[in-house]
Amino acid sequence: DVKVTQSSRYLVKRTGEKVFLECVQDMDHENMFWYRQDPGLGLRLIYFSYDVKMKEKGDIPEGYSVSREKKERFSLILESASTNQTSMYLCASSLPEGEQYFGPGTRLTVT
Amino acid sequence: GEDVEQSLFLSVREGDSSVINCTYTDSSSTYLYWYKQEPGAGLQLLTYIFSNMDMKQDQRLTVLLNKKDKHLSLRIADTQTGDSAIYFCAEIPGGSSNTGKLIFGQGTTLQVKP
Numbered sequence: 001d002v003k004v005t006q007s008s009r010y011l012v013k014r015t016g017e018k019v020f021l022e023c024v025q026d027m028d029h030e031n032m033f034w035y036r037q038d039p040g041l042g043l044r045l046i047y048f049s050y051d052v053k054m055k056e057k058g059d060i061p062e063g064y065s066v067s068r069e070k071k072e073r074f075s076l077i078l079e080s081a082s083t084n085q086t087s088m089y090l091c092a093s094s095l096p097e098g099e100q101y102f103g104p105g106t107r108l109t110v111t
Numbered sequence: 112g113e114d115v116e117q118s119l120f121l122s123v124r125e126g127d128s129s130v131i132n133c134t135y136t137d138s139s140s141t142y143l144y145w146y147k148q149e150p151g152a153g154l155q156l157l158t159y160i161f162s163n164m165d166m167k168q169d170q171r172l173t174v175l176l177n178k179k180d181k182h183l184s185l186r187i188a189d190t191q192t193g194d195s196a197i198y199f200c201a202e203i204p205g206g207s208s209n210t211g212k213l214i215f216g217q218g219t220t221l222q223v224k225p
Contacts, residue, residue: 004153031211033211033212035215040119040217041217042117042199042215042216042217042218043154043199043215043218045212045213048212050211058212090153090154092154094211095211096211097141097142097203097211098211099142099144099156099159100154100156100211100213101156102146102153102154102155103153104151104152104153105151105152105153
């Protein structure tokens, strides 16, 4: 059974804190993605990676960075969390031309 | 740029058919997908259609693709309360097939009343 796991389901952080969101997949997929989901806006792509140590900006990369040191792990980093980064964060992985498999999501609240 | 549009809300009665609609702008899209998101969960793939197909049926689900109008629909027959969820339409734009990057619609919340 395919599996994408995210390190936390719920997270509460203070403004200005550095936040790490971890995602791990066990399917040997090349591609990994980070999205944020907000009501009425659907899913917006923050960053994606198509290989180890490779990354590309998505549609809303400002305020975020990513790290992919190993094929199975893709981390999203908020260098200095702000209240407008309160959202649901979804990680996904895929083969180059396959469907995306999603993790359960991390609901982040920044106070 | 590429864009995918969906209506935000649909309400039906249990046992009726539901039709969720989606329009997209990229005429060179290769695959189009329907994902389902249940409350508090991530997205799961429901079905997909390749761009050279007009229709795909899978049990209670029927996907129709009108390439000329760039219109995709998902029909759920005999809708059940367990079908209540958010449904996302997504496309792989023509230039993105090797990265698997998807463009998602805003999601349609389907409410099924008993």
